[in-house]
Amino acid sequence: MDYSSEPVKQNIEIGYGMKPQMVAVEEHRLLGILKPNAVAVERTGRAAVDSALQCPVGSPRLRELVKPGMRIVIITSDITRPLPSGQLIPAVLEELYAAGVDAADITIVFALGSHRRQTEAEMRRLVGDEVYQTVRCMDSDTTDFVRLGSTRLGTPVDITRVVAEADFRIGLGNIEFHYFAGYSGGAKAIMPGVSTRAAIQANHSRMVLPEAAAGRLEDNPVRMDIEDAVRLCPLHFIVNVVLDEHKQILHAVAGDFILAHREGCRFLDRLYKIAIPSRADIVIASQGGAPKDLNLYQTQKALDNAKHAVKPGGIIILVGSCQEGLGEKTFEEWMTGSASPRAMIERIQTDFQLGGHKAAAIALVLENADIYLVSEMEADFVRKIHLQPYRSVQQALDDALGKLGPDASVLVMPYAGSTLPCLAE
Numbered sequence: 001m002d003y004s005s006e007p008v009k010q011n012i013e014i015g016y017g018m019k020p021q022m023v024a025v026e027e028h029r030l031l032g033i034l035k036p037n038a039v040a041v042e043r044t045g046r047a048a049v050d051s052a053l054q055c056p057v058g059s060p061r062l063r064e065l066v067k068p069g070m071r072i073v074i075i076t077s078d079i080t081r082p083l084p085s086g087q088l089i090p091a092v093l094e095e096l097y098a099a100g101v102d103a104a105d106i107t108i109v110f111a112l113g114s115h116r117r118q119t120e121a122e123m124r125r126l127v128g129d130e131v132y133q134t135v136r137c138m139d140s141d142t143t144d145f146v147r148l149g150s151t152r153l154g155t156p157v158d159i160t161r162v163v164a165e166a167d168f169r170i171g172l173g174n175i176e177f178h179y180f181a182g183y184s185g186g187a188k189a190i191m192p193g194v195s196t197r198a199a200i201q202a203n204h205s206r207m208v209l210p211e212a213a214a215g216r217l218e219d220n221p222v223r224m225d226i227e228d229a230v231r232l233c234p235l236h237f238i239v240n241v242v243l244d245e246h247k248q249i250l251h252a253v254a255g256d257f258i259l260a261h262r263e264g265c266r267f268l269d270r271l272y273k274i275a276i277p278s279r280a281d282i283v284i285a286s287q288g289g290a291p292k293d294l295n296l297y298q299t300q301k302a303l304d305n306a307k308h309a310v311k312p313g314g315i316i317i318l319v320g321s322c323q324e325g326l327g328e329k330t331f332e333e334w335m336t337g338s339a340s341p342r343a344m345i346e347r348i349q350t351d352f353q354l355g356g357h358k359a360a361a362i363a364l365v366l367e368n369a370d371i372y373l374v375s376e377m378e379a380d381f382v383r384k385i386h387l388q389p390y391r392s393v394q395q396a397l398d399d400a401l402g403k404l405g406p407d408a409s410v411l412v413m414p415y416a417g418s419t420l421p422c423l424a425e
Contacts, residue, residue, distance in 0.1 A: 018321075034411065049254075056237075069105065070101065108135055123137050175240050204354055274420065276309055297331050316369050370388065
């Protein structure tokens with residue numbers, strides 16, 4: 001038998017929970033695999049964090065800002081985020097101890113936003129045994145808060161009490177594209193990180209405005225409102241990192257919550273804004289695996305970047321284990337209780353609800369493209385939420401090609417939550 005005419009296929013690894021899947025794509029239809037641009041870096045990992053702390057942006061060193069006896073709060077990410085808190089926090093603690101701060105005066109607060117509470121084991125895993133045994137650790141608490149006023153746009157600044165009453169606040173975070181706040185990191189440690197659900201809902205309601213978009217900062221109403229909240233609840237110092245596709249620290253910034261953040265965003269643009277020659281008929285998009293695909297609420301971030309790369313009438317193959325299901329109560333109610341995607345879009349315009357906003361974001365994508373969801377969720381349940389269920393990326397691709405025909409093009413986004421496709425000029 002002559003195999004010379006068979007198309008050449010490329011085997012591509014797609015992150016999926018703790019165990020990646022492989023998919024074979026014919027090379028003649030593959031428009032590209034969106035991986036980070038090559039950017040030279042001097043230091044990575046803990047060395048990058050130490051260097052950032054030694055040369056902060058727009059601020060004195062942390063050890064020069066704090067004094068013994070101050071009540072100090074370190075705000076860090078929860079289990080749904082890939083931030084390597086175990087590398088950042090020891091470096092920050094060294095700065096604090098160098099200033100004579102006692103461990104008893106430090107509290108580590110995990111910024112839950114609207115996410116579920118964590119187990120003790122999860123908190124311990126995030127910071128490491130030594131830190132967990134030395135420094136008080138707690139989740140943010142939306143029931144015990146202090147109202148500090150309102151932003152200029154009317155968003156209530158309701159902050160977890162231990163954070164609001166601290167003398168000095170340090171925000172940790174990772175910087176990546178955010179589909180309506182422009183970028184993550186910076187002031188997001190305060191809003192939505194340690195804010196109440198009502199406050200987050202008021203802020204996020206502006207996501208429907210056209211200026212609220214990924215990679216946009218200057219006139220973004222959501223980002224502007226977030227940073228205005230810090231006027232009433234000062235964030236005195238930040239340490240933010242940019243992670244590579246393997247969730248390792250590639251770059252770090254420290255210092256002023258705006259100036260250092262913007263420097264980090266500029267680095268992110270050089271790394272993760274990816275030019276594409278054209279939109280594709282089929283886009284395969286993954287969050288990159290655990291922990292960013294624990295539920296559909298988090299996996300949706302990959303979908304929102306992928307929408308910039310798919311043709312009208314195309315198919316997005318969204319890959320995420322979603323082993324914890326949908327991941328948020330209001331999101332689940334909207335996804336399961338809406339008769340159609342259009343119903344969710346119409347509802348969000350008159351009844352903005354946190355959680356419902358992500359359902360509406362998915363519905364907006366469904367107006368333009370089909371979504372094939374590769375997950376661990378039951379098939380009937382996935383159909384109920386207006387998506388097409390799959391267990392295998394390969395099967396989803398084969399079916400997509402069967403629907404769209406032999407000339408269909410394919411674009412692969414293995415780290416879709418991080419990479420932002422931009423049409424080449």
